[in-house]
Amino acid sequence: MYDLDREEIARFARENPAIRDHLNLQERKDKLDAVGDSVGCRYWKPTDVSSRAHSGHEVPAGLDKSP
Numbered sequence: 183m184y185d186l187d188r189e190e191i192a193r194f195a196r197e198n199p200a201i202r203d204h205l206n207l208q209e210r211k212d213k214l215d216a217v218g219d220s221v222g223c224r225y226w227k228p229t230d231v232s233s234r235a236h237s238g239h240e241v242p243a244g245l246d247k248s249p
Contacts, residue, residue, distance in 0.1 A: 186194070196202040217223075 192205070196205060
């Protein structure tokens with residue numbers, strides 16, 4: 183529809199503060215996932231948040247509720 187490449191779309195999206203914050207958060211999560219994978223962290227990636235509650239790991243505040 184529009185002749186924009188991915189970089190132009192990302193630059194446009196980042197003009198909205200809420201979207202920019204979400205994209206920044208996603209980038210930090212992706213980096214943390216990569217680090218967790220590189221050190222072989224087996225506790226970092228549960229399939230869903232509720233699985234932590236049943237596995238004996240404490241669920242961080244704010245993440246214990248389904249969206």
